[in-house]
Amino acid sequence: MKTLQVDARRLLCPMPVIRLQDSIEPLPVGTEVKIVCTDPGVINDIPAWCRINGHSILKINQQDDEFHITVRKDNDD
């Protein structure tokens, strides 16, 4: 399945979370989304959002000042 890419660079929290939330909503369960962010706050916020909504964090990578986070949609309710 194709991984959807979301660019949330330069956005401050909670905007990256909103971008992720809104892009995940229409997708089928099992889809992976990779979001790229620069606000270090996402390291806490995106995992928290995933725990609340029952999705999984597959990977978190830091490359220079960027955070690359891969999330899998596990829940559709």
Added chain:
Amino acid sequence: MTRKAAALISGGLDSLLAAKAMQQQGIHVEGINFFTGFCVEGHTHAIRKKDKAKPKRNNALWVAEQLGIKLHIIDIVEEYKDVVINPKHGYGANLNPCLDCKIFMVSKAHQWILQKGFDFLVTGEVIGQRPMSQRKETMPIVANESGAEDLIVRPLCAKNLPPTRPELEGWIEREKMFDFSGRSRKPQMALAAEYGFDDYAQPAGGCCFLTDENYSVKLQDLWTNRGAKKYDIDDIMLLKVGRHVRPSQAFKLIIAREEGETRFLSGYRKQFQSIKTVSHAGPLALVEGATLNPEQIRQACAIVARFSKGKQADQVELSFSPANGEPQSLQVKPMPAHEIPQSWYLV
């Protein structure tokens, strides 16, 4: 049948308790959190190094996690402009349009519950807690103008208010709600302890930057000098960062105060004219306003040099870059502190 309620979650203690009180009565609760662009949440913590030690968690997400509920974060930045620019009920002590803001948020949340098939709304308001928006007289105004009418339950002060439809229908019991009022936080703290919550956020003042005097001064300055009450999301983010110095109506400088701010402001270099010291360590500054003429460029550079390590030097080399253009190099004498009138500083 399990009744469903949407709770307005700000991230503070009151909304946490209000939602919990409804869960205790067997209600299925989900949270709604509105993002206006002015929310105090995270931003400045993420930017300024000195705040690095503070937890950068998003309080609304944290609250939802404590409650084990879903949280829907709704971006209202665009629609909210009208609330900030033309508040029908006016502003509070600063540029905070609290009553209009409440009406707007409740009406959005009301539309949301209608769309999603939820039964009622929950807020953490307490009568008398905030001078403008949480008075007994304003509650019917919110109910009425938002269209939510008797579907707004305020569990923390419900016993001081007329019964709502969820009470009259028997979905929830009035007796199991509370009669808090006024500014004391003690009853909330006791209830938090009873529910087993600690480590909650206790925001002072309001939930957003519009209650902040310094912030409001900068926003007003932006409107005055633009000749129109207008803003976009970048404007309101930049008002949270740096030292703002306005030498003339034509432009102002946003000067980073430390490394974290420099990094943040550098993300805007393509959109704004910018100035950076070259010969000495110094801050990055953005120019907000008109395209500068050569004289203004020299003046702006002299001001920025004043905030660099070369402030005592005879000459400081700086680089001035047009928005998305080729940088030019300049040598200037830093402007002495006493030549920068206090009135130029927007604090």
